[in-house]
Amino acid sequence: MIFSIIVQVLLFILVAFFVTFTCYEIIEGQKKVKQSSDDGRDSSSSDKVSEEHTEKSDTEEYDIKDVPTVSILLPVCNEVAVVGQLIKAVSEIEYVDGAYEILLLDDSNEENATAVKRIVEEFNSTRNHADSEKNENASEGFRSxxxxxxSRESKEGFKAGNINYGLMIAKGDFVVVFDADCVPPSDFLIRTIPCFHDSSLGFLQTAIDFRNRNENFITRFLATEIGHKDKMTANFNEEQDLANLTGSSSVWRRKCLDDIGGFSDRTLTEDIDLCYRAQLKGWHYRYLSEVVSYEELPDTISAVRLQRHRWAYGLVRNTFLHICGFAGKSDFTLGQKLNAFMMMSQTFLLASFYALLLIAVPAIFVTEDLGWIFRIICTVFLITAIVWGYNNICGINLTCQTDSDNNGRKNDDAAKEAAPQKTQESSKTAAGDRTENTGCSFLESVAYVLMYLPLSLYYFLAVIEVLLGINVSFVPTPKGGAVMQSNRLATVIFWLEVVSFIYALSGMVFSICYFNLWTLLYTTICTCGFGISLALSAVEGQRRYFENLKHVVITGATGEIGGALARKFARRGMHMTLSGRNEAKLNEIKAQCEKQGAEVDIRILDLRNVDELRAWGSSLADKMPVDLLIANAGLNTNIGEDLEGEPFEEARALVEVNLLSDIALIDSVLPAMRKRGRGQIAILSSLASYYGLVYTPTYCATKAALRNYGNSLRAWLKPDGIKINVILPGYIDSPMCRAMPGPKPFLMKSDRAAGIITRGLYLNLARISFPFPLNLGIWSLSFLPHCLAAPIAALFGYGRMK
Known part of the structure; x- marks a missing residue:
């Protein structure tokens, strides 16, 4: 009884907080409608100042002494892939020559720092000579x-320390910060600097859009979520309420930075800490929704885990650091203080979702003690959750106007031209069944809401870490196609998701057993949310597996499975070596793979010529190390319709091709793999290896030998970093299969089989056996005594018929 009361009290607190915050978000959202016309006036005012600036620059020379000077800081850290586009876009920003400087602050490791420095040197060397001469001759200006x-020697302080290092060098009256993946519009300074005629304006944030917003499910979800926050920020701008502003694409008055002591590394979200301290000091801010820079969103779930956990940790730290300061700020109205509290509590709101899951499962076991209060709380929570999810994904507009009608953000053509072509393509909404406000299907909108459940785990973990005083290191979010290195924190979060998925799934089972529909509903939602995240991890892992493969060798490529596997692995940047007996068919497979972007070598081989085969295998690594060898070649024979038996010559050829050629080829490629300490070998066996079929005795024997050979290799070579996988398919639709006597249950197309095999290779399964029903049946026969197994096999058509 006492436990049930505790559960209900905790549920009441969490739901009350959730309801309060949802109402607050909806109320703030309605201000957007009222203020849209005011935003338009502000925009026209800013544009007027910009037009005056442009007209003057076209008609007369500026005296540099009369122009505010600007230092543009570009902090980067191992982001080689995007540095080129960053400096190109920044160098095209329009401003008075000699009145601004560009400082690239590199915190990369030694290897990447060399690459970044080379990019900068090459860019500077290609600048127009006349422009360089003009900048050199600017008597009192900067080399614009x-x-x-x-690059600093010490990397202390992470990004904040890097920017502070730049501030010691910077000489401008204003400081602009762009992240490494940012592409600002060419008129960025012309449209932002004039706003600082207001001496109380300490900093300015411009809008950010994302050039890869439509790349995949993750980027679409993040773009939708961040878009909702941007609308809230635009509202806070009007009343100077507390706002969480990003650090990139921002302009700071140098006096403001000096007043608040520059950037601080005491939190992982140094930008939010900075804007909080500035607002506490009485500096005003401005959010310009009509000036848009373009950045990249993380496009993998592993990158999202690290980014959102870092953000959550920083936000929680900032809350504990600044909540008392805003509560005691005398010149803040009660409404502004309430706003500050609600803004800072967003992290705890998401964390409460996970806390609710932790409470929900124990609540199942006291279902009989939970009365009408519990049902009311759950009903309120369900209604609020629906409203909150719709508001975050679609946006609630009580005036029946769409968000797109009220959105004051204008597309900036110059920024789109500066960004890669993908920017323009991704800005177009995909055709099809799409909702007007979100640009996504209904099911995808539901999936977006479910994605808040794994996010809640990241935020819950951050709250616990801050409360326990656990320090978290800064890890940059990999973007621009950069590969994320193995990270202990990311691994921990992944396994916490796995545990959470199992926990929620067990809650579903217990809810059904105890007939608790409310906990069943919530645990089902949580199971789906964590299931989506884990599915995205599987997709990411398989994609990374393919990207890491540079050289794939496939024997028997002219067969159905071999050809399907070749097409499956073929992609841009892949080198493939294919062998087979049919030259015309091999050239056809080569053309198909080259059409998909792969570089292909072919070789006509007689696999019974062991010396030639071994020489070829030893030479495979000469051009490029072999990442994956698929020993797929094979023959078949049978005892014939009249049961006369297998011809000995055919049986010997089958043993030589199916078994001895694989052993010889693997033996020839192993030395290079072992020396390299990496590689993967897949051996094509068969489900027939489990139980000898009456019509194909030699074939079954060779496949059983291959299965055991592969098992032995896997145990032997695992410490050397070499993966061994044995492929055990059932019946694959092919000429060889059709020539075999007997029934062929669960006959499968080769393309489908290739998909199963590639997933198994990615997962590094010891045995990749399919289809499941046939696998289970034949595997079971292998355990039975022959006196039982043979009659059962005969019942299914695998016995002697004459």
Whole structure:
């Protein structure tokens, strides 16, 4: 009884907080409608100042002494892939020559720092000579046409320390910060600097859009979620309420930065800490929704885990650092203080979702003690959750106007041209069944809401870490196609998701057993949310597996399975070596793979010529190390319709091709793999290896030998970093299969089989056996005594018929 009361009290607190915050978000959202016309006036005012600036620059020379000077800081850290587009876009920003400087602050490791420095040097060397001469001759100005490269010896303080290092060098009256993946519009300074005629304006944030917003499910979800936060920020801008502003694409008055002591590394979200301290000091801010820079969203779930956990940790730290300061700020109204509290509590709201899951499962076991109060709380929570999810994904507009009608953000053509072509393509909404506000299907909108459940785990974990005083290191989010290195924190979070998925799934089972529909509903939602995240991890892992493969060798490529596997692995950047007996068929497979972007070598081989085969295998690594060898070649023979038996020559050829050629080829490629300490070998066996079929005795014997050979290799070579996989397919639709006597249950197309095999290779399964029903049946026969197994096999058509 006492436990049930505790559960209900905790549920009441969590749901009350959830309801309060949802109402607050909806109320703030309605201000957007009222203020849209005001935003338009502000935009026209800013544009007017910009037009005056442009007209003057076209008609007369500026005296540099009369122009505010600007230092543009570009902090980067191992982001080689995007540095080129960053400096190109920044160098095209329009401003008075000699009145701005560009400082690239590189915190990369030694290898990447060398690459970044080379990019900067090549860019500077290709600048127009006349522009360089003009900048050099600017008597009292800056070298505006040159990107200045700086790298500090100590990497302390993460990004904040890097920017502070740049501030010691910067000489401008204003400081602009762009992240490494940012592409600002060319008129960025012309449209932002004039706003600082207001001496109380300490900093300014411009809008950010994402050039890869439609790349995949993850980027679409993040773009939708961040878009909702941007709308809230635009509302806070009007009343100078507390706002969480991003650090990139922002402009800071140098006096403001000096007043608050610059950037601080005491939190992982140094940008939010900075804007909080500025607002506490009385500096005003401005959010310009009409000036849009373009950045990249993380496009993998592993990158999202690290980014969102870092954000959550920083937000929680900032809350504990600044909540008392805003509560005691005398010149803040009660409404502004309430706003500050609600803004800072967003992290705890998401964390409460996970806390609710932790409470929900124990609540199942006291179902009989939970009365009408519990049902009311759950009903309120369900209604609020629906409203909250719809508001975050679609946006609630009580005036019946769409968010797109009220959105004051304008597309900036110059920024789109500066960004890669993918920017323009991704900005177009995909055709099909799409909702007007979100640009996504209904089912995808539901999936977006479910994605908040794994996010809640990241935020819950961050709250616990801050409360326990656990320090978390800064890890940059991999973007621009960069591969994320193995990270202990990411691994921990992944396994916490696995545990959470199992926990929620067990809650579903217990809810059904105890007939608790409310906990069943919530645990089902949580199971689906964590299931989506884990599915995205599987997709990411398989994609990364393919990207890491540079050289794939497939024997028997002219067969159905071999050809399907070749097409499955073929992609841009892949080198493939294919062998087979049928030259015309092999050239056809080669053309198909080259059409998909692969570079293909072919070789006509007689696999019974062991010396030639071994020489070829030893030479495979000469051009490029072999990442994956698929020993797929094979023959078949049978005892004939009249049961006369297998011809000995055919049986010997079958043993030589099916078994001895694989052993010889693997033996020839192993030395290079072992020396390299990496590689993967897949051996094509068969489900027939489990139980000898009456019509194909030699074939079954060779496949059983291959299965055991592969099992032995896997145990032997695992410490050397070499993966061994044995493929055990059932009946695959092919000429060889059709020539075999007997029934062929669960006959499968080769393309489908290739998909199953590639997933198994990615997962590094010791045995990749399919289809499941046939696998289970034949595997079971192998355990039975022959006096039982033979009659059962005969019942299914695998016995002697004459």
């Amino acid at each position: 046409g040159v990107v200045q490269y700086y």
